[in-house]
Amino acid sequence: MKAINHKHLFIAGSLILGALTISSCNSSEGNTAEKPAAAVVAVHPTEVFPLERGQLSTSLQVPGELTAYQSVDLYAKENSYVRKLYADIGSEVKEGQLIASLDAPELNSRLAAAASRLKSQEALYTASNALYKRLYETSKTPGTISPNDLEQAEARRDADLAQLEAAKASYKEVAIVKDYLEIRAPFPGVVTARNVSTGTYVGPNGKTALPLFTVQQQKHLRLSVSIPEAYTGFIEKQHEVKFSVKALPGRIYTAAIKRQAGALDDRLRSERVEMDVINDDKKLLPGMIAEVKIPFPGKDSTFIVPKSSVVNSPERIFVIRIEAGKAVWVDVQKGREADNKVEIFGNLQPGDQLVKTASEEIRNGSDVKNTKTVPAVKQ
Incomplete structure (x- = not known):
């Protein structure tokens, strides 16, 4: 009796398992039939715009430096001492205004010596010139003055004249140098630096290498x-x-x-x-x-495009023109840039259809059938 029960239980389990298998198969077939078709990915059209000419106005912001229109450092030409100062830092001076006077005792001695030499040469020339004139007048009487004596007198007069001119030049030179003892403003301006005081030894061999004044x-x-x-x-x-x-x-x-x-x-x-x-x-x-x-400001009419339409690759700079449904890379040169716009120069014509957002992914010669025309870039 016990063995029979096991047999019946085995048969019943087999029937239940078969029923579950059939139900599962039917359910799987139903799901397969009801599954919707795969969604089609929409392809966005490539935006293009007609190429137009325009004028691009730009600006440049750079640092600059303000400097005095004229600026000069004033030095002492001769070895001397500062006798008196007439200006200081911040003093506003006029052209030719005396701002310092210097003292050079040796220069006064040189000037006095030059004046003495000048007077001596003037006296010698006056005497030799008078002698020559007397001999010349006398020589008009035949046999009174030998030609040699007249020539000697003329030569002495010319030599004394040359010495006189040299003495004048020497005196003038020393007098000009003495004028350098007065430091004057070369143009109207402001004293921006003073590096000496009364009594300072100045000049080419002076102890200070700085200028006496700076005027700007x-x-x-x-x-x-x-x-x-x-x-x-x-x-x-x-x-x-x-x-x-x-x-x-x-x-x-x-x-x-x-x-x-x-x-x-x-x-x-x-x-x-x-x-x-x-x-x-x-x-x-x-x-x-x-x-x-x-x-x-813009001057000449040039092609102006959005920056996004210009591709800067390591090998070239180009825009993409659409011709008969195909992409054509056109090499260009960039000009000025402003407000996301850029000037371009290349083998282009007004009305050419250019890709607004260009990239190297749009290969040269590839098909571009689905396009959308957008307004030209605003000028």
């Missing part, structure tokens, strides 16, 4: 900037620029370009440009650093 013209300044090579073609004289200095926040100054170096600096590869600045209130000081903004 401050009501008229120079503003100097270095323009990078890429921008030198846009610089012109009378071109106005604006600048500011940190010492005077909120104030904007205007100056016009007056001078250009006409050559590039070997080290910086830039051109030195100078502007004149009128500084009547003397708020601007020589040596100040200025922030200079130089506008470069």
